[in-house]
Amino acid sequence: MDRNFWSMIFEIVIFLPFILFLVFLTLKLGSGKLQGIQKGRFIRVHERTSLSKENNLLVVQMGNKGYVLASSSGRVEIIKEMEEEELQQIISQKTMPQYADLKDLYKKISLKRKGSQ
Numbered sequence: 001m002d003r004n005f006w007s008m009i010f011e012i013v014i015f016l017p018f019i020l021f022l023v024f025l026t027l028k029l030g031s032g033k034l035q036g037i038q039k040g041r042f043i044r045v046h047e048r049t050s051l052s053k054e055n056n057l058l059v060v061q062m063g064n065k066g067y068v069l070a071s072s073s074g075r076v077e078i079i080k081e082m083e084e085e086e087l088q089q090i091i092s093q094k095t096m097p098q099y100a101d102l103k104d105l106y107k108k109i110s111l112k113r114k115g116s117q
Contacts, residue, residue, distance in 0.1 A: 046090055059090055066090075 046066075047059035058069040059082070066087030068080040099105040 046087075046094055059087075061087060061091075 042063060044061045045058055046061060049057045051057060054073045056071045058071060060067050060069055066082035067078050070077045070079050
């Protein structure tokens with residue numbers, strides 16, 4: 001076999017675990033920061049749905065109030081002011097679950113599969 005081939009295999013064996021460790025570390029340390037990006041802001045966009053190229057529906061929280069907005073090119077209209085219960089329901093659906101480690105994630109997934117069967 002070629003010497004270049006063996007050196008390439010050696011590099012893969014050395015650097016692949018290192019790269020996987022970096023990915024794991026990034027996911028472990030960055031997961032809390034992803035949820036906290038908008039925590040200190042007064043206006044939060046909880047949901048955005050594109051209706052066409054230029055038209056969107058948005059669920060927005062301004063302070064303690066929630067609104068359903070329609071945005072198009074050059075215009076934003078309030079369609080509905082939401083009740084606090086509706087807004088809290090949308091917020092609770094959007095939160096990302098936190099897992100202590102991969103074993104915890106695996107346990108919860110396996111419990112869901114057993115429950116659905």
